[in-house]
Amino acid sequence: MNRLFYIGTFIAIVFIFTAIFASKIATHDPIQSIEYTDPATNTQKTLRYAPPSRENWFGTDDLGRDVFSRLVHGAQVSLTVGISVVTISAIIGIIIGALAGFYGGWIDQFLSGYVFNVFLAFPGLLLAIAIVAFLSGTQPTPEERLRHLIIALCVTGWVGYARVMRGQVLKVREYDFVQAARALGASNMRQLFVHIMPNAIQPLIVQASLAMAGAVLSEASLSFLGLGLPPPNPTWGTMIDQARGIDTLTNATHNLLFPGIALALTVLAFNFIGDGLREYLDPKQRKR
Amino acid sequence: MNKRKFLGYLKRLGLLVLVVWTVVSLVTLMIELVPGDPALAILGDQATPEQIANFRAKHELDSPAFFFSVGGENGFKWNGTNNRYFNYFKGLLTLDLGNSFRTDRPVLDMIMERYPATIKLAIAALIIAVFIAVPLGVVAGTNKNSLIDNAASFFALLGICLPGFVIGPLLVYIFAVKLPWFSPTGNLYPEDILLPAITLGAALSAILTRMIRSSVIEELGEDYVRTARAKGLSERVVIYKHVLKNGLIPVVTILGLQLGVLLAGAIITEKIFNWQGLGSLLLDGINTRDHRLVQGCVLVISVTYILANSLTDMVYRRLDPRIRLS
Numbered sequence: 001m002n003r004l005f006y007i008g009t010f011i012a013i014v015f016i017f018t019a020i021f022a023s024k025i026a027t028h029d030p031i032q033s034i035e036y037t038d039p040a041t042n043t044q045k046t047l048r049y050a051p052p053s054r055e056n057w058f059g060t061d062d063l064g065r066d067v068f069s070r071l072v073h074g075a076q077v078s079l080t081v082g083i084s085v086v087t088i089s090a091i092i093g094i095i096i097g098a099l100a101g102f103y104g105g106w107i108d109q110f111l112s113g114y115v116f117n118v119f120l121a122f123p124g125l126l127l128a129i130a131i132v133a134f135l136s137g138t139q140p141t142p143e144e145r146l147r148h149l150i151i152a153l154c155v156t157g158w159v160g161y162a163r164v165m166r167g168q169v170l171k172v173r174e175y176d177f178v179q180a181a182r183a184l185g186a187s188n189m190r191q192l193f194v195h196i197m198p199n200a201i202q203p204l205i206v207q208a209s210l211a212m213a214g215a216v217l218s219e220a221s222l223s224f225l226g227l228g229l230p231p232p233n234p235t236w237g238t239m240i241d242q243a244r245g246i247d248t249l250t251n252a253t254h255n256l257l258f259p260g261i262a263l264a265l266t267v268l269a270f271n272f273i274g275d276g277l278r279e280y281l282d283p284k285q286r287k288r
Numbered sequence: 289m290n291k292r293k294f295l296g297y298l299k300r301l302g303l304l305v306l307v308v309w310t311v312v313s314l315v316t317l318m319i320e321l322v323p324g325d326p327a328l329a330i331l332g333d334q335a336t337p338e339q340i341a342n343f344r345a346k347h348e349l350d351s352p353a354f355f356f357s358v359g360g361e362n363g364f365k366w367n368g369t370n371n372r373y374f375n376y377f378k379g380l381l382t383l384d385l386g387n388s389f390r391t392d393r394p395v396l397d398m399i400m401e402r403y404p405a406t407i408k409l410a411i412a413a414l415i416i417a418v419f420i421a422v423p424l425g426v427v428a429g430t431n432k433n434s435l436i437d438n439a440a441s442f443f444a445l446l447g448i449c450l451p452g453f454v455i456g457p458l459l460v461y462i463f464a465v466k467l468p469w470f471s472p473t474g475n476l477y478p479e480d481i482l483l484p485a486i487t488l489g490a491a492l493s494a495i496l497t498r499m500i501r502s503s504v505i506e507e508l509g510e511d512y513v514r515t516a517r518a519k520g521l522s523e524r525v526v527i528y529k530h531v532l533k534n535g536l537i538p539v540v541t542i543l544g545l546q547l548g549v550l551l552a553g554a555i556i557t558e559k560i561f562n563w564q565g566l567g568s569l570l571l572d573g574i575n576t577r578d579h580r581l582v583q584g585c586v587l588v589i590s591v592t593y594i595l596a597n598s599l600t601d602m603v604y605r606r607l608d609p610r611i612r613l614s
Contacts (some may be wrong), residue, residue: 135322
């Protein structure tokens with residue numbers, strides 16, 4: 001395995017660990033503004049735009065909230081959306097792709113010739129935006145929004161798996177051991193699930209890893225556009241959105257940098273893992 | 289044109305029509321996803337029943353959604369042709385996308401005001417991406433594993449993992465706040481397009497750089513390159529006349545497919561730079577719950593994307609005889 005794969009795995013583990021133990025790792029309440037007493041006037045003030053310090057590791061934002069704690073809690077949202085989307089869309093995609101590849105004929109014509117093309121005809125992000133926008137009523141609760149985000153990203157995500165799976169099943173179906181099973185009278189379902197699936201699934205692991213990066217990025221994009229969890233819930237996309245006002249940019253650039261770096265590292269990590277796995281699984285593609 | 293080729297064209301055209309029809313249908317029926325009454329969402333809780341009834345009548349919200357409805361007390365019920373789905377299609381034939389819930393203006397007019405700005409931005413992004421990627425990819429590919437190759441790979445990696453909504457504000461910070469070279473938002477001066485176009489084109493230029501690099505490396509190993517070199521052509525001519533010509537074929541496909549990504553990415557870029565295009569119109573529609581406007585924007589962006597893809601497909605077939613003949 002190449003070195004980048006290990007770097008990616010390390011970052012991904014840190015990310016997952018952070019997300020799971022967010023409430024333990026966070027040093028402050030992610031929603032509560034930090035107050036302090038101004039010694040000169042002896043009044044209560046909000047700690048706005050504080051630079052990184054020992055108390056607030058990544059500084060504070062425009063409302064005086066601890067950026068590090070918000071970042072850590074934001075990882076939780078990214079991970080929840082990422083894992084749910086990857087799992088659900090992989091299951092849907094694998095089943096539909098396998099059916100198309102295994103049965104062929106008009107089922108395949110309909111699925112790969114028509115349904116896949118329809119879903120690929122929408123720019124993915126646009127479809128996700130539209131679905132979330134239409135599903136959400138006037139005041140969605142965080143749980144509803146989370147569900148809508150996951151639905152929207154699954155609707156756009158499953159086609160990728162289905163296409164890969166279809167190609168794989170088409171290939172594996174013709175192998176001798178499958179022919180042998182068929183000759184021995186194995187039922188269609190047995191051929192598909194016992195003989196074909198386990199031998200066809202490898203490239204989908206790569207797909208899943210790359211899709212994880214995509215899902216985290218899409219969630220952040222939708223949050224950035226105001227279609228993520230409603231404020232004050234911390235997500236990386238909303239943090240970046242709040243950090244891009246000229247006021248915040250000039251006074252506290254770290255508000256933009258830390259969530260930006262966290263997002264980039266996470267996306268990078270899952271891309272590294274995907275590329276590493278691809279090279280490992282397919283020696284022909286190893287770098288020349 | 290022989291018969292088989294003609295049938296092939298016909299099949300692709302048929303598929304195109306089918307896909308467009310499905311996309312339009314999905315967009316048309318999307319409004320049914322909205323929980324509760326769209327009229328109530330627009331008019332608010334204070335609206336009188338009369339106001340709501342007027343609004344529903346004006347925007348045809350009280351006619352049935354589809355040809356038939358299932359469920360309720362009557363079970364299956366045939367609604368006839370006076371339904372929203374059919375009427376939306378009928379409107380489309382006369383280029384009528386309905387009226388905005390908020391402003392009551394025709395949605396098509398609102399879209400057409402903004403459409404050129406988005407296309408301008410997408411094309412500018414495309415040009416910037418190609419201008420960065422082609423030289424970088426060629427230099428990286430011809431100097432494999434050198435320092436410059438690694439630098440190009442690093443740049444490409446940055447472009448892929450840093451999303452536009454991080455790059456954009458960073459550019460604003462550097463080139464509009466720290467160095468007052470550009471205005472941070474808006475579209476007043478011609479040079480104002482530069483920052484948004486770079487933001488939008490960054491990811492594309494990264495992908496292109498990678499593709500051109502590997503494409504150049506692959507082509508350099510081909511026999512025709514050895515022949516060209518053997519007959520004494522300079523390395524410049526070999527690379528720019530022979531290698532690049534073949535190496536750019538996959539790039540054309542990517543460019544076409546990426547146009548859709550650019551159109552979707554433009555939504556984000558337009559928000560960052562307050563660029564008055566289709567993307568910011570769509571976001572306005574979402575924020576004001578103007579579902580008719582959102583429908584129209586999604587429809588126009590999707591159809592543009594589909595047409596761009598089919599066009600690419602055609603260009604690709606022209607460029608590569610191997611595909612044209614198969």
